[in-house]
Amino acid sequence: MAQSHAIEVLLRPAVELHTVAVCAAAAFLSLVAPWSLALSPAIGLGSAVAFLAFGTIRLRDALVILRYRRNIRRLPRYVMTSRDVPVSQQRLFIGRGFRWEQRHTHRLTQTFRPEFRRYVEPTSAYLLARRLEERLEFAPFPLSKLARLTAWDVPINPLHPLPPVGGLPRLHGIEPNEVDVSLPLAERVGHSLVLGATRVGKTRLAELFVTQDIRRRNAAGEHEVVIVFDPKGDADLLKRMYVEAKRAGREHEFYVFHLGWPDFSARYNAVGRFGRISEVATRIAGQLSGGGNSAAFREFAWRFVNIIARALV
Template identity: 30%
Template sequence: MMDRYTNPWRANYEAIAVAVWLLLAAFSFASAPHWRLHTPAFHAFSLGAIVMALTWLPGALRMRTARRALNGRPLAFVTAEELAKTMHRVKGQLWLGKGFEWERDQAQLAHDLLRVGPSRLAEVSLTAIGAHWLHGLAPREKDLAVPLSTMEGHLLVVGTTGAGKTRLFDLLVTQAVLRGEAVLIIDPKGDRELRDNARRACALAGRPQSFSAFHPAYPEHSCRIDPMATFGRHTELASRIAALLPSETGADPFKAFGQMAMSHIIAGLLLVAERPNLLKLRHYLEGGVDALVERALVTYCRQVNPRFDAAATIGKARDSIARVQALIRHYRQRVAPQQPSSVIDGLVNMHEHERVHFSKMVASLMPVLVMLTSGELGPLLSPDPDSDRDSRSLMRMTDLINDRSVAYIGLDSLSDGMVGSAIGSLLIAELICFDLSMFGSNYCLTTSSSLSFFENVVLGPVMANTLAQGTQ
């Protein structure tokens, strides 16, 4: 903090004084022979004038330097290797770059400069973004770092396109990777440079195998991810998908019916020890639940009575409906009076529901499921972990957090906003299942410039974005 404040944006009187004294010195020295006076006196006056000019010179140079600083500074680049060295200097802190602390003196300087007008003292660029004259408010810049404990909450990064949000994310993700933390990048736009920088950060940290990338537009280069792999109760899975349906009142009967139907199907799949996924939900909602009801009834009856003979109960029934009806009669007559099951009751009610009415009630749900299971998205979002036919890696959120891996998820929302928003919502919903506080300073960083679903938001704590060969 300065002991005495001097407004550097006023006229440079010091430079004028230097010029006047130098002119007097030159005039006195040059004209000494032409006067009928003692010449050494003129020389002595010239020397004194030079001394006075030198006295005023430091102040003039300070004023000039302060004004030149208003033109901004050239872009500074730091490699990932240099950033790793910088982290040792600010151990235990998050390095944000070079800058200065905004204090009373900077506020006064900015106030005085705005009264004069920065354009009168600094070069004005029609293409530059931001107020570059801010760099002239401090004589020198130093490392800016914040304690890691301050990053445990949420962080909002706001800026127009090209303002440097991605460069900030580059710094954050590289430091998080080098600290060995779990990193999840949710990129609604799908930035290839962002993905490549994250991969290079993992290579620098000595764990390139910990990086995974998901992008629906490039299925051949994408890992598989199951947004329904982690849940506490089976109803959570149905709630995640139902939340994707638009609802004006929040009490839409079609949405409620669809959520109930999905809950019954998911509970039935779990009863028969089968992993639920989006493809199976679509299959049973479109084609009917007869096959699932039959398997669930046989499984539950055997759980209640290990000697249960399904073939004897079904008898000579050949078609699926007849077999299901025989199993339902057995369940209601022999099993339900002593050991009823809410799962079986729900599936049976779905089976007996009028088919046309059922199709109409779940009609609002089908577009979402079709979007998430069509084409290459089917095996990407509904992977079979036991299949050997798909060699693409399988990423689970539990593995991401527990193994402290790095994942890039490009949602391709600029070209397909509905699908991107749906995938992002499902993944965020699954992350909520984790108690991230037990994993320390992990981060989830989300970046966007045009998507209403994630408008320039950084979620914390699970983090992301990138650095690499060079960052601003």
């Protein structure tokens, strides 16, 4: 049975369905032909109720096994639009997940054992469908449409491909009962490190955080300042930030700084404001090297700029 024990085996045939079938047949006979079981009609009715109750319990256990086996091979679809992202004043929404415990380590270890391979790896029909899609891509017209049928991403298609999100379904599938995971905003004063291979969702996680930060308001009802450094230059992240800023009514506060696109980039005057006139020459000459023979050129530049700044002021 699918119960919570210290040692459990969920990658197995759902043998509970045999008990469910026997209970359903016994309940049917108890109602329709109680004489076949040497029962009176009144006792047959009570027996049918007992058989149905026990069959329901066993059916629930069988569904746990079937659901676990399904999630190990293919995760259920989880889609959230930008409007549905929860924005809290106390917590930061991260996504769906669970607390990792010893039983999850045991379940994950079982998925790599040879005897459980047929429950984890894709089925032969799934692999055949992917192989046909590759071969029929350049086939003539009637056959080329067949590849679209197997790749049709709808729930009624049992052979539709996995979503292009990367990762291993078994990492989430070992816990069918996932919950919303959030982080207290007070904990964000510390550093957070997100590790992962290419195309596993690191930038999309950053989009989720930035979306909440742009739309969040403080206790005074004012929006917070959000600064994003993106050395990779992801275009989707830039579009997401602009869309969220416009949705929150902050498009007039949206600035982009990119040296490669001066037409769209915001500009900063490094010498527009200063306390002393000599600061102008220091900021400009500070970009030159001051070591070795370069020191003389740096001093010349500083004096030249300082004279021009004094004359302008």
